[in-house]
Amino acid sequence: MKNLFKNLLPYKRTVFAVLLLMLAQTFFQMKLPQYTQAMIDVGIQNKGVEHVLPEAVTIEESVALQRHMNTVQIEKWQELYEAEEENPDIFKRKNITDKELAVLDKEYLEPVLDRYREKLNKNKLDDIGDKTKLSMGIAYAVMCNEEAGLDILAIQNRYMWRMGRMMMLVTLAVLFIVGGVAFLSSRVGASIAKNLRSEIFANVMSFSNAEMAKFQTSSIITRATNDIQQVQMTTMMLLRLALFAPSICIWSIIRVYQTRANMGFIVIIGVLAILLMMAVLFSIAMPKFKIMQKLVDALNAVSREIITGIQVIRAFGREETAERRFDKANQDLYKNQLFVNRAMISMTPLLMIIMYGLSIWITWVAAGRIDMGELQVGTMTAFIAYSMEIVFSFLMIAGLAIFVPRAGIAADRIAEIIDTKTSINEKEDADELTANSEGVLKFNNVSFKYPYAEENVLTDISFEARPGETTAIIGSTGCGKTTLVNLIPRLFDVTSGSVTIDDIDVRDISLSSLRNAIGYVPQRGILFSGTIESNIRWGKEDASVIDIEEAAEIAQAEEFIRDKDEGYESDISQGGANISGGQKQRLSIARAIIKKPKILIFDDAFSALDMRTDANLRKALSEKMADSAKIIVAQRIGTIMQAEQIIVLENGKIAGKGTHNELMKSCDIYKDIAKSQLAITESGN
Known part of the structure; x- marks a missing residue:
């Protein structure tokens, strides 16, 4: 696992920037349920009025309300309001900060409720909840504003537009942050993949035949492609979710507590159900993850062997035998992947059941408390939103728990190649053979x-x-x-x-x-995709045309090259599959000769x-x-x-x-x- 995280060290500044953006995303994303709650509780239910103290009140209502206040409250009340110049019968509230108004709401709630009860001819308010008392206090403020001639619809629209703008700005901020995180994480993932491929290639090029025998060619290819892709994708996921999921989970838990809805036990039960489900699924699937890459290696090895030896297979009529070998390797991988996929896919519907079950349970409990005046509809909506954020955070953590171990195994397999020291080492003060060497x-x-x-x-x-x-x-x-x-x-x-x-x-x-x-011609003529000329130039990159023609002439390749329409520019397919064995061998000899x-x-x-x-x-x-x-x-x-x-x-x-x-x-x-x-x-x- 350490090899997976070690790859991030060269990009620590970018990783730090991603982490900061993730914290910012969490902050802004947690604002959205708050604004939703405010739009429902204040914008819709309270008609845009946020505080118990009305913005304006008639002189008659002010006098009636002061009868329910003590001396200190009356003095402060008279300081808070002043008569309009145009209409002395209307008192308007002075400019006061929201923080000060929140304190005054608590101080004047009881007198306001007494006056509201008197106004509505209600005898009793003691058996209703605190949330309902606050709502009734604000309802009184709405009534006063309306009696004083204020446009209630304008107040409501103004508040809704303000909240809507805030939600839009927050959403745009989240989108911008998500885009930035996606860009940075993709860049880091792609850079890590590029560097790993380069390191694998550089080290494999230094391998002796002993190291090449240790790692099968098919295994090296799998590690340089499939394993690196696994590391790249998981790195991107890790950067986007590793901090975001825990932070949004913790923040949502804090917000659940701050709602004072007293339904935290429902969330705890839901989280425990998710953890139990994840533990069971991982205990079933993780052993299969560990052998999946080995099965991929085995499939690649069989495929490569069959494709390489296709002519021999056809010559001996053993197509069915080859097909059975391939089918066995394919079936082994298929069964493993099918088992893992079924286990992991089952997690999504189970999580959906838990999520919807939580929503129904919360709504059921909240409905009773709303009816009792202990809870408001907006608070319930926010509570459900925070609860879902907690569930989704565990879903993200579950995704990491699935992919990180797999990527850790892939990173270890990659590191095994990169960290392998070649048995053919060169001394620091090695001698050089000169042009005069015999x-x-x-x-x-x-x-x-x-x-x-x-x-x-x-x-x-x-x-x-x-x-x-x-x-x-x-x-x-x-x-x-x-x-x-x-x-x-x-x-x-x-x-x-x-x-x-x-x-x-x-x-x-x-x-x-x-x-x-040394000029070396192996048993099997090995050519590279390109042209005849480019293959001969492998022996000497800066060879002249005369050198190439001389090497081909010595190797007895000149005749068949000239017979081709494009001569030295004739195409050579990978491995020289489009020319005969003798022609391949002669070009291999020319390649060795040209360097003299x-x-x-x-x-x-x-x-x-x-x-x-x-x-x-x-x-x-x-x-x-x-x-x-x-x-x-x-x-x-x-x-x-x-x-x-x-x-x-x-x-x-x-x-x-x-x-x-x-x-x-x-x-x-x-x-x-x-x-x-x-x-x-x-x-x-």
Whole structure:
């Protein structure tokens, strides 16, 4: 979970700004129920009159009211009102602040109610609630205003317009804040996603084959796409709700208490019901969340394997088998997601039941209290609004509780890749190979075993490959040929012994310098989407057109390139799917040759070529790349017969070393391979 929040640290200023905006949104949003309450209680019920003391009163009514006051109240009353110049029979209230009027309302409520009772010929007011007493006091003020000639409808409209404007301003403020929060949170989420993708890419590019074997390609893709999207969306949700939901919940609870409606027990019961529901649902769903991403990885792995091997599947007629494999992975994910979705979807109707149940319960209890004069309609409306805010805040918290753990798991999976240290490290004071370097390659008692393996793949390998010479490596399948050449560019590091170039351990040479000195052609021709020219340029980005054409000519690719309508600008689809295997291999060879490396490695790169192209390519290499040390891994004897040195591998050990003729006399393994491929006369026996 800490990895999820750690991503926010670089954006702490923006996060702080979002938190301030959230507090502002909470403040303004809590104002809306207050204004609604005021419009109902004051604007509608009290006709826009807010206080017990009337704005104007006739002289007769003033005298009648003063009969119900004590001496102090009478003196203060006479100070509060003054006669109009135009009509001395009307007394108008002086300008007094709302705060002062609120104090005076309490002081004059009883005399006003006594006068109101007298005026209406009612004998008793003791059995009505305080809220009704206040409403009746204001009703008396309305009556006085009307008797004094004030326009009651104008007063009411003025108040309603004032409250309406305030509600409109508050709503606009909330909309502005919500827009600002959405903009900032989206920006932070997108920036985090971008940075995580960049970090994953940068670290994966430094991975050795050991790290690539640890993380499957499909898993890396899932983490770089699906997991990062999960983190991005949850980060946005977190910024928008993490502070807003708790703050609006707390503020609503405070406002519920301030309404003095004495119905807080209903809200408490509703909250407890929500918490119980969430606890049950999460206990059911959370275990499924933890395995969901693994199932996504599994589905991606199966999909990638099937799509990559679609030709083999078709060739063997195993479409149904592949479909069953995919369907199983798909069904496993489907069942998991269906279970989780059903559990989470059930939360919404349950919350709706709780919300509507609370509303009905509050209305039922409030109706009795309104009838008893203990509560006003507007107060009930505000209470319901605050109660719903509390419920919605728990709904938002529930949403966070669902997505944050999932995003936490996704963030941990992302961090696992980013924090993985490559086993191929470069020294700070690493040596550089210069243009004058010879390129003499030596294996000195090299042994190697894969990470977590118990047995060596290579044992005590020693040989020297000199510039201008060809060193061939041959042996049965699985004897360690590819592993051996992978040690040269440090795709793996030796377990013991050393690999040197010009007597410098490759582990002491900077990776960029080492790999710039090596041209590597893998077993499988790997091309990138683009053009023929752009693929060859991968070997040397600033290569001239002449360099590209020369490399293609040496690689025996010039002929088929010219046969294409667009020549070097011909499109290459992803993986080179739109050209043949031999053409892919020749372009891969051209890509390695164009950089004119000190060491050229061909890992069974001639297997996809016909015998004539093979011979022409080897001849061109010996003529045009005479200064390079050439390492050729091959299965065909015909490819390596002319090599200055042939190394025969068997079970990871050197079983023979020498020229073709020498090995035919001294190495039975080589002799058996040769006899299985060549005619007796061609093999020289």
